[in-house]
Amino acid sequence: MTEREKRITSNIPLVHACAKRFVNRGVEYDDLYQAGCVGLIKAVNGFDETRGFEFSTYAVPAILGEIKRIFRDSGTLKVSRSIKEKSRMVWSEKEKLSAVLCREPTVKELSEHLGMDTCRVSELLLAFQPVLSLTPTDDEEKAELDVPVENQEKIDDMICLKSCLSSLGAMDRKIIILRYFGSKTQSDVAREMGMSQVQVSRREKKILGEIKEKMRV
Numbered sequence: 651m652t653e654r655e656k657r658i659t660s661n662i663p664l665v666h667a668c669a670k671r672f673v674n675r676g677v678e679y680d681d682l683y684q685a686g687c688v689g690l691i692k693a694v695n696g697f698d699e700t701r702g703f704e705f706s707t708y709a710v711p712a713i714l715g716e717i718k719r720i721f722r723d724s725g726t727l728k729v730s731r732s733i734k735e736k737s738r739m740v741w742s743e744k745e746k747l748s749a750v751l752c753r754e755p756t757v758k759e760l761s762e763h764l765g766m767d768t769c770r771v772s773e774l775l776l777a778f779q780p781v782l783s784l785t786p787t788d789d790e791e792k793a794e795l796d797v798p799v800e801n802q803e804k805i806d807d808m809i810c811l812k813s814c815l816s817s818l819g820a821m822d823r824k825i826i827i828l829r830y831f832g833s834k835t836q837s838d839v840a841r842e843m844g845m846s847q848v849q850v851s852r853r854e855k856k857i858l859g860e861i862k863e864k865m866r867v
Contacts (some may be wrong), residue, residue, distance in 0.1 A: 657694050657705065664706060667688050668713045675721070682717055689716030733774070740764065740774040815861075822857050829854060 651659075666688035673684050693709035740760070747755045747763050757775070761768040815823055821843070828834040828842065836854065840847045 654694055655658065657697075658690060661690055661694075661705070661709060662687075664709060665713055668717060668737065671714075672717055672721075677720055681720060685716045685720050686713045689713035692716070737774045740771060744775070822853065825850065825854055826857055826861075 665683060668689075669679060669686045670711050673679060689712040690709060693705070693712040696712075697705055697708050704824040743764055744760055745757060747760060751759075755763070757768050757771055761771045764771060815826060818826070824843065825839055829836070830838045834842070836850045839845070840850045843850070847855075
């Protein structure tokens, strides 16, 4: 096995970690995984060891980019095959229950009939409804609908940051964790680590500079 093949194989778990961030968003996991693998291969092909960065720091943005391309290129929200099948089952049972009750059952009644959570039943009922386009293109003049979405860029940055922190040495990682996750002052960190406040300040500045550079890759 070549070094290139070893790098691809050893970083497959990284693809799974990235793909799992997008589950239950209307795209089959296999499609997410395949797109992530494309990103991993591109990262392996473009990685330059001489720049001194950890491979994972370089690879994560490439993997996430290929996965997000699925959503950008699709143009519409997709419902996974498994959800469609469950949705059909729920609607079928709803029709049967309607016949028994001689009326439309409530979501609670349907949930009790199916032995499922009411929220889950509601989701499955909605999954079989027509998709509402967020960018209407008919002849009528309509404004595009604006809906709140999760800040995916923030998630991507957090994944990259986590990767950067894991690549730091034990002392440097502890300084950053104490300062930015433990809300410690530089003086507090200096006392805890047996350093001077000036040493902590200089080291922190250097570490942050390295992290910023890595996250630009």
